Amino acid sequence: MPHPAEKDADPDRDARAADDAAKPPELAGPAKEIDLAHDRLLYPIEVARLIRRSESSLRRDRSKKRGPAYVKIPGRVLYLESHVRAWLETRKRKSTRD
Numbered sequence: 001m002p003h004p005a006e007k008d009a010d011p012d013r014d015a016r017a018a019d020d021a022a023k024p025p026e027l028a029g030p031a032k033e034i035d036l037a038h039d040r041l042l043y044p045i046e047v048a049r050l051i052r053r054s055e056s057s058l059r060r061d062r063s064k065k066r067g068p069a070y071v072k073i074p075g076r077v078l079y080l081e082s083h084v085r086a087w088l089e090t091r092k093r094k095s096t097r098d
Contacts, residue, residue: 039081044079068086
């Protein structure tokens with residue numbers, strides 16, 4: 001059990017832990033630098049076409065905190081290609097029982 005003084009030293013620790021628990025595994029933990037030289041930014045319509053879904057389905061998934069992680073830039077939603085690929089990897093199934 002942590003010493004009481006240790007807990008007071010970082011009052012935001014519990015909030016960060018809760019935030020990390022809500023993130024997809026590839027995004028949990030400390031923030032990582034985005035290497036835009038090797039990662040493309042995709043518009044929602046591009047992601048929708050890539051995953052064979054409608055743009056409105058993608059929007060609905062975003063509002064329900066499902067689907068691939070996205071980047072919010074004022075007035076714009078974009079997806080990092082690596083996040084979309086990582087999300088697709090988590091959707092792999094070997095049988096209908098998975």
